[in-house]
Amino acid sequence: MFFFGKRSQSVNMDKNTLPVHIAIFLDGNGRWASQRGLPRSAGHREGANNLKKIVRYSHEIGIKYLTVYAFSTENWSRPKDEVDALMSLLLEFLKNADKEIAGKNIKIKVIGDSNGLTEDIKKEIVRVTENTKNNNGLTLVIALNYGSRSEIVEMVRRIAIDVKKGGLNTDAINEQLVSNYLYTAGLPDPDLVIRPSGENRLSNFLLWQSSYAELWYSNILWPDFSKKDLLHAIEEYQRRNRRYGGVGK
Numbered sequence: 001m002f003f004f005g006k007r008s009q010s011v012n013m014d015k016n017t018l019p020v021h022i023a024i025f026l027d028g029n030g031r032w033a034s035q036r037g038l039p040r041s042a043g044h045r046e047g048a049n050n051l052k053k054i055v056r057y058s059h060e061i062g063i064k065y066l067t068v069y070a071f072s073t074e075n076w077s078r079p080k081d082e083v084d085a086l087m088s089l090l091l092e093f094l095k096n097a098d099k100e101i102a103g104k105n106i107k108i109k110v111i112g113d114s115n116g117l118t119e120d121i122k123k124e125i126v127r128v129t130e131n132t133k134n135n136n137g138l139t140l141v142i143a144l145n146y147g148s149r150s151e152i153v154e155m156v157r158r159i160a161i162d163v164k165k166g167g168l169n170t171d172a173i174n175e176q177l178v179s180n181y182l183y184t185a186g187l188p189d190p191d192l193v194i195r196p197s198g199e200n201r202l203s204n205f206l207l208w209q210s211s212y213a214e215l216w217y218s219n220i221l222w223p224d225f226s227k228k229d230l231l232h233a234i235e236e237y238q239r240r241n242r243r244y245g246g247v248g249k
């Protein structure tokens with residue numbers, strides 16, 4: 001049992017049945033800033049600070065994989081100054097990641113189409129991935145220039161190339177093989193997908209991987225999403241009956 005402030009606010013989370021992999025939309029930064037009369041970029045900065053806090057806490061409570069949706073393939077359609085602000089925050093986040101989070105035995109991976117990113121960011125991704133590859137605590141997966149549909153298209157293209165080259169037989173194409181050709185190869189599927197900010201949609205995030213994920217929505221805007229909110233989401237997840245098409249327990 002975890003206690004926050006007053007006893008009445010306690011959260012009943014079972015340490016033994018934690019979701020192995022949690023995926024979170026970092027959504028609602030813009031509205032958080034607007035509500036305070038601040039520029040949207042101020043919301044993104046606050047969101048990045050909150051991310052550090054939630055990553056450390058997830059590691060502390062024993063979550064093994066945390067995937068965060070930081071920038072989608074559709075987010076390029078935002079005004080240039082907002083895209084620039086997001087990219088410079090992401091660069092800063094990656095630059096400080098070893099010092100601020102990876103030092104805590106956290107492994108960092110980045111998924112998405114790196115071709116669309118600047119050389120600075122690509123360099124930081126290679127550096128931080130290499131520097132943290134032997135860490136064995138939580139794996140933080142940052143979805144950056146990520147879109148499920150483009151990931152699926154890329155998977156099909158790469159499978160077609162391998163078939164054409166003769167190294168892959170079409171009879172070998174099954175669900176496991178498809179998973180191995182996605183950006184998330186080697187990662188377990190998410191058990192729990194959290195979307196703050198009041199939106200109830202998937203916005204092109206982990207469509208294949210979340211086939212049997214439990215979804216948790218909330219109106220809280222990402223910069224306000226607290227440790228306690230994370231525990232509440234986990235607690236509710238633990239009360240659910242995952243049936244996978246069967247009849248359940």
Ligand code: IPE
Nearest residue numbers: 026027028029030031070075
């Ligand atoms: C952050 O929240 C998500 C990113 C694209 C980085 P938003 O910028 O989408 O915030 P809202 O949804 O407009 O409030």
Ligand code: IPE
Nearest residue numbers: 025026027069070071072203
């Ligand atoms: C999804 O949020 C992408 C990220 C959180 C990075 P958006 O704010 O881009 O999603 P929509 O536009 O509301 O669907």
Ligand code: MG
Nearest residue numbers: 027028029197
């Ligand atoms: Mg949004």
